[in-house]
Amino acid sequence: MTTNVIDLKNGVSATDSRWSYQSSEFIIFIDNVGFEKIVSANGFAFTFAGNGKLIQDWKTWINMGRDGYPPVDPLIFGQPSIAVSIVNMKTNAVVMDWGISIRFPEAMFAGTGASQASVCWKQNCDAMKAVNSAMAVDKFSGGMVKHLVFGCGSNNLSETATIADVGRLLGTRGTVMYTNKPKMIPISEAVANDLNVSSAVGKLSTGEHVPTAPCDAMYSSWSDEDKEKMQAALREIFPEKFNQ
Template sequence: MTTNVICRTKKLLTSDSRWSCSIVGYPDHIAFVDNTGFDKLAVRQAHALVFAGDGELIAAWKAWFTAKSLDFGKMPGFHRLIPGTNILESIVISLVKKPSCDVMFSSGNFMAHGEEARFSGSGAQFAKDCYARNLCGRTAITTAGQSDPATGGETKFVELETGSTNLTVLQATLNELKNALNVRGFVMDTTTKTVTPINAWQPGSADAKRAIVSSVASISAPTGLPTRCWSDQEQNEFVKALREVEREEAAMQ
């Protein structure tokens, strides 16, 4: 689960840095890891993407979007089945223009504070309520983390006008993210909010260890909502918006 904010008044994108997965057979528990260097924001010359959803799909889209040129013949997909299961995962994407913070495309559900800001992810309501009081995209992420168990870690940001950012320069890979979860992650009982280091959770239980291994395949920044498939129209509209990115970049050269 995650929290993202698109703040138009301050031309700011923010997100938390927690990645998590549900644990098979333990419905009231999640495994999570913070501050991995695998960010939920991606930036090009004059545009940015804001992500939520499946980690593998996000990794593919980040790599595609941040490549030297946009290769429309090798675009990633929008859905995938978890290997060995019939569980469908998808991705949520917003395409934002720099420095205006105009949203060129957005899929999935979001909350809005008038025309000033948009909020998505499992912590969206908490972030929106905070923003209404403080008008700060950074504070909104921190506040959401106090109430949403699957929002947390360092607040990542991109200032669209100044270019200032704390995104990781050398992005971690998806495998590095999964390894970080296995090595230094935690398990949270979402009912009691009790947090246990992943290596100390249910010691001696082979079933618990197998559940963790099985669950890591679906590590994500979930929206807190059921998986939502992209329609053909949405896919076409996103490609159209990305073609506009390509044209604008060509005009800048």
């Protein structure tokens, strides 16, 4: 459940704020929980979609400062995977990206809402409007539109939760949507009447199930060349983490 727009023309990254768990029968989702899909560090903007646990690992590593351990394959290239873009906030230049669904010369899109967002951006060149457009038609995207302006750093991000918190909150504040029914049901009602939902909530609370921001890249594997390119990009951005 996600829409990511990286607007290189105007220097803005924008995303929805929905996280979800999906089975073959239902989707549990929650919006506006404070686990953001955008992170900035050392003058670079990281925009994520995909597996929430892997995104948490990236955030933890990014924020560990000089003592952060060098990233290794299980940390940043795990399965299910992620989509990630890294942009220099001074120049709007893309340092590295992987898992992008749609690419224009001046914009990139990822997530289940990428197609609609790309159509809107092509017409309006407005990242936040593009995310809103996707949320209007994509049930996998929702919540507040979060953004980061590269040049000045202006944003409405509020990193207050971990992915473990999101898993627990899905079981207390989430909403259930069954794949064969358009109606949305409060999680408490679904848990009381559906053992499968109840089981999923229990596994989300313990971390056995992981919330996601779905994208095509979740089901792809990094090539050795892509891994080397990402490692090189991270060495450039975080030399203090590698030169110890």
